[in-house]
Amino acid sequence: MNGTMRNTPTVSEINLKRGPAGLGFNIVGGVDQQYMLNDSGIYVAKIKENGAAALDGRLQEGDKILEINGEKLESLSHNAAVMLFRSAGEDVKLLVERGGSAPVNGPSRVRPDNESPAYTLGILGFAMATAVVLACVYVRFRPHIRKHF
Incomplete structure (x- = not known):
């Protein structure tokens, strides 16, 4: 997906029921972690197999x-968007845009929900x-090693 172009955008409403593993997808983006060039929006990075989003299929x-749930995600940091998703309740209404014209700017590997920047810095x-x-x-x-040769 890195470096691809998108076509005419379409907007649709998707209703999901939170399952045992949440909504079943990861997000990227935000004002502090732009994923698309000149766009601080929130994007679906990965659909989890057998999660609510995968089972719905849209x-x-x-x-x-x-x-x-009617709350706009524009101008939110990544963490603020994550908190909004986590507190959205069991029945979640998403307004989703598919398509567009900006090339992807983000990483080709998406960090999992449970891997924080502090974790990555700790490993480093x-x-x-x-x-x-x-x-x-x-x-x-x-010096001891050299003496033996």
């Missing part, structure tokens, strides 16, 4: 969500610390 990856920090320890061990024992 929502598709790449759709722009304009409203949830752990990898860097491991590299430093290995470098120190190498420098400390390097």
Whole structure:
């Protein structure tokens, strides 16, 4: 989906009933994490298999969500949009736009709901610390290694 173009947009209403795993899709975008060039909207990143959205069949990856239960999503941060989805209740009405003309600007891999930026930074920090320890061990024992050759 990265770098693709879209055609004439269409807007439709989709009603979903929240299942055991929520609404069954991940979102990307927001004013703080633009997914489309010059567009801070909220987009469907991934439809989860056997989730409410997949079972309904109308929502598709790449759709722009304009409203949830009548509340507009424009000008929201990503986290504010996530909180709005989580507090939307059991019966959820989405106003969805499919199509458009802006090329995709976002990452080709979407971060799962349960993977926060802090988690990613923690993994990066752990990898860097491991590299430093290995470098120190190498420098400390390097003279001994050379003596054996």
